[in-house]
Amino acid sequence: MQLATPPRGSGYWMATTKTDPKLAALADERKCKTYEGLTRQQLIEAYRFMYSSRRVDDREILLKRQQKIFFQISGAGHEAIGVAAGFCLKPGYDWFYPYYRDRALVLMLGGTPYDMLLQAVGAADDPSSGGRQMPSHWAYPRLNIVTQSSPTGTQILQAVGCAQAGVYLRNHPNAKQKAEGDYRQFKDVSWQGDEVTYVSLGDGTTSEGEFWEAINTASNRKLPIVFVVEDNEYAISVPVEVQTAGGNISRLVSGFPNFHFEEVDGTDPVVSYAAMKRAVDYCRAGKGPGFVHAHVIRPYSHSLSDDERLYRPDVERQRDAARDPITRMQMFLIREGILDEKGINQLEKKVEDEMQAAVDRALEAAFPTPDTITRYIYSPNLDPTSKQFGTEPVFPQISEAAPSDSKKPVLPKTMAELINATLRDEMKRDERIVVYGEDVADVSREDYLKKKLVKGKGGVFKLTAGLQMAFGSDRVFNSPIAEAQIVGTATGMATRGLKPVVEIQFFDYIWPAMLQLRDELPVIRWRSNNAFSAPLVIRVAIGGYLTGGALYHSQCGESIFTHIPGLRVVFPSNALDAAGLLRTAIRCDDPVLFLEHKRLYRETYGRSHYPGSDFMVPFGKAKIVQPGTDLTVITYGAVVPRALQAAQKLEREQGVKVELVDLRTLNPFDWETIANSVAKTNRALVAYEDSLSWGYGAEIAARIADQMFGQLDAPVRRVAAMDSYVAYQPVLEDAILPQASDLYRGMKELADY
Numbered sequence: 001m002q003l004a005t006p007p008r009g010s011g012y013w014m015a016t017t018k019t020d021p022k023l024a025a026l027a028d029e030r031k032c033k034t035y036e037g038l039t040r041q042q043l044i045e046a047y048r049f050m051y052s053s054r055r056v057d058d059r060e061i062l063l064k065r066q067q068k069i070f071f072q073i074s075g076a077g078h079e080a081i082g083v084a085a086g087f088c089l090k091p092g093y094d095w096f097y098p099y100y101r102d103r104a105l106v107l108m109l110g111g112t113p114y115d116m117l118l119q120a121v122g123a124a125d126d127p128s129s130g131g132r133q134m135p136s137h138w139a140y141p142r143l144n145i146v147t148q149s150s151p152t153g154t155q156i157l158q159a160v161g162c163a164q165a166g167v168y169l170r171n172h173p174n175a176k177q178k179a180e181g182d183y184r185q186f187k188d189v190s191w192q193g194d195e196v197t198y199v200s201l202g203d204g205t206t207s208e209g210e211f212w213e214a215i216n217t218a219s220n221r222k223l224p225i226v227f228v229v230e231d232n233e234y235a236i237s238v239p240v241e242v243q244t245a246g247g248n249i250s251r252l253v254s255g256f257p258n259f260h261f262e263e264v265d266g267t268d269p270v271v272s273y274a275a276m277k278r279a280v281d282y283c284r285a286g287k288g289p290g291f292v293h294a295h296v297i298r299p300y301s302h303s304l305s306d307d308e309r310l311y312r313p314d315v316e317r318q319r320d321a322a323r324d325p326i327t328r329m330q331m332f333l334i335r336e337g338i339l340d341e342k343g344i345n346q347l348e349k350k351v352e353d354e355m356q357a358a359v360d361r362a363l364e365a366a367f368p369t370p371d372t373i374t375r376y377i378y379s380p381n382l383d384p385t386s387k388q389f390g391t392e393p394v395f396p397q398i399s400e401a402a403p404s405d406s407k408k409p410v411l412p413k414t415m416a417e418l419i420n421a422t423l424r425d426e427m428k429r430d431e432r433i434v435v436y437g438e439d440v441a442d443v444s445r446e447d448y449l450k451k452k453l454v455k456g457k458g459g460v461f462k463l464t465a466g467l468q469m470a471f472g473s474d475r476v477f478n479s480p481i482a483e484a485q486i487v488g489t490a491t492g493m494a495t496r497g498l499k500p501v502v503e504i505q506f507f508d509y510i511w512p513a514m515l516q517l518r519d520e521l522p523v524i525r526w527r528s529n530n531a532f533s534a535p536l537v538i539r540v541a542i543g544g545y546l547t548g549g550a551l552y553h554s555q556c557g558e559s560i561f562t563h564i565p566g567l568r569v570v571f572p573s574n575a576l577d578a579a580g581l582l583r584t585a586i587r588c589d590d591p592v593l594f595l596e597h598k599r600l601y602r603e604t605y606g607r608s609h610y611p612g613s614d615f616m617v618p619f620g621k622a623k624i625v626q627p628g629t630d631l632t633v634i635t636y637g638a639v640v641p642r643a644l645q646a647a648q649k650l651e652r653e654q655g656v657k658v659e660l661v662d663l664r665t666l667n668p669f670d671w672e673t674i675a676n677s678v679a680k681t682n683r684a685l686v687a688y689e690d691s692l693s694w695g696y697g698a699e700i701a702a703r704i705a706d707q708m709f710g711q712l713d714a715p716v717r718r719v720a721a722m723d724s725y726v727a728y729q730p731v732l733e734d735a736i737l738p739q740a741s742d743l744y745r746g747m748k749e750l751a752d753y
């Protein structure tokens with residue numbers, strides 16, 4: 001802070017300005033003086049929010065010690081940069097992804113100490129999560145503060161997606177349109193032409209790969225997003241020079257193009273405001289992203305579970321204390337004659353009284369009741385298992401499908417063709433849909449397309465071929481090879497109301513996105529108590545039987561995702577189901593993992609004519625591929641045609657009639673159809689392509705054993721892959737994956753039992 005040195009002390013200043021005309025003139029002049037544009041009144045406000053923030057921390061610490069709350073993490077030392085940001089940004093207009101130390105910012109945007117204390121006690125009325133999240137995990141839809149989580153850095157890619165959505169909506173105002181009966185009925189979109197997205201993080205969090213993915217995309221796309229790195233020099237006990245090469249993040253990011261960079265003393269609200277303002281103005285003007293590196297302090301330990309004296313000596317902590325933004329701000333207000341000590345005391349007393357009232361009320365607040373636990377894991381508005389998602393196919397008349405002068409027979413289409421056609425129709429119907437992933441565009445260098453120099457690619461399996469040409473490069477585009485980027489940005493976009501239908505090129509490469517897929521996307525609705533949601537579709541090419549796919553192009557692993565509450569998992573076995581299920585996935589109000597078996601993309605089995613632009617298959621409804629009376633086989637995906645082949649052989653050779661159940665969706669799954677079938681046949685075999693142990697079939701087998709024990713004439717059996725990886729050499733691949741012959745053997749043994 002650039003401080004003048006006026007007379008100190010309340011009495012002196014107030015008394016002399018009344019009697020000395022020179023001092024009175026000076027006082028008048030001072031009253032009009034601004035500080036980097038902040039008025040004296042604004043500085044008083046700033047102090048009020050800073051002080052409130054610190055006091056909430058202190059009260060929470062006390063409450064934790066009294067065991068009235070269960071966790072505490074403070075915003076202490078970060079208050080000045082918080083209020084500086086608050087002056088530059090507009091709640092309910094700009095968008096916010098503030099991390100846990102942004103208490104002062106959240107207060108300034110419109111959160112209250114009472115709200116914060118409600119979260120600390122875990123109250124039902126906690127507006128951010130209804131008692132589901134730890135304190136300081138902010139969420140306020142009316143303020144555009146998007147639900148925050150605990151993993152360090154997952155918010156950053158989502159914020160990038162949020163900024164990207166704002167730009168998209170500006171260019172596609174018709175995307176606002178609502179539609180009865182699909183997710184849009186329950187999802188408003190709004191945008192401002194010059195909105196800015198704010199995202200903050202700690203210095204340690206810049207070590208996360210997702211941070212770099214986010215910076216890369218923001219830079220490349222010149223997005224209106226401001227990154228605020230609050231550098232308190234520690235990540236729990238790990239100092240900044242261990243996290244960051246050279247110890248200074250500003251130096252490392254300085255090469256990214258299109259950015260406006262600031263490095264500032266984040267304990268000083270005035271210089272922080274000036275830096276934030278320059279960065280935000282730059283973003284608002286559409287010039288690109290901003291990066292503000294704010295040097296702050298952490299006067300308390302990392303959280304109440306940490307004791308920093310174990311790794312920070314007194315001398316270092318005292319050095320920090322000398323920069324404490326609260327005491328510095330008090331001194332500044334006094335020195336500048338903005339408030340005298342009495343004024344400060346009055347302000348603090350008022351904050352204290354309000355705080356006490358807030359604490360008293362929060363401690364009386366009702367807790368959430370256990371009957372509400374599963375509320376909002378999925379959309380309460382739109383049930384994808386309901387009848388409205390079960391529509392009849394409308395196949396084209398032969399005359400429509402084939403021009404009259406054509407002699408060619410009209411052939412049914414492959415799964416790949418029907419997925420492509422469904423995407424096309426849905427994109428036509430709904431301008432909120434954007435399609436992206438690795439290689440999904442026809443040609444990124446549009447010029448080549450315009451000049452007709454090339455034909456275009458449209459996906460390594462060509463599932464998205466022609467979509468960019470039909471709908472434009474801002475609706476269908478290539479992403480960097482960064483799976484977390486794909487899922488993280490899509491989550492941010494979906495939160496804003498867009499419907500990303502993104503692609504993960506191979507299931508084997510989904511893992512960089514796992515944190516987003518496990519801790520973010522499916523959790524957003526539940527953790528925010530339905531304040532936010534992110535319905536979107538992730539299409540993933542999965543599976544083996546490829547002869548040569550080997551372990552990095554052939555794996556399954558669906559049970560890892562069916563184990564995630566909040567995520568719908570779909571796995572079609574034929575072209576018609578793929579079309580109907582994809583449409584349901586796109587129109588529904590939940591996040592969907594749509595698993596497409598590569599081997600089935602162009603298989604002769606299960607081809608179909610296009611079932612029309614409204615054909616949908618509801619989730620959770622299995623299909624009886626073949627009725628039977630002797631044995632139930634429950635399966636899905638590429639095992640369906642193999643099981644059918646085995647069942648037909650068994651009937652031909654042994655007269656055993658197998659009832660073959662294709663689950664179609666794995667979460668939810670159709671227990672009713674399974675139970676009815678097993679009640680009839682009294683024998684059950686669960687077959688799946690993934691390795692046997694801990695696979696998806698284990699859950700189905702356990703349920704049958706548990707709930708139908710009395711109706712079984714034989715143990716529940718499983719046929720699946722070996723507990724191995726899929727090998728390159730086809731002899732090995734054949735032995736590893738379940739073949740029709742394995743299924744035949746399994747069925748026969750069970751029928752003979």
Ligand SMILES: Cc1ncc(C[n+]2csc(CCOP(=O)(O)OP(=O)(O)O)c2C)c(N)n1
Nearest residue numbers: 101150151152202203204205232234235236
């Ligand atoms: C992905 C992930 N890894 C580890 C943690 C545990 N953790 C919580 S906060 C933290 C340190 C963060 O440090 P920094 O980014 O500097 O923020 P600060 O707390 O210092 O403000 C760690 C390791 C986590 N929450 N998420």
Ligand SMILES: [Mg+2]
Nearest residue numbers: 202203234235
């Ligand atoms: Mg830190």
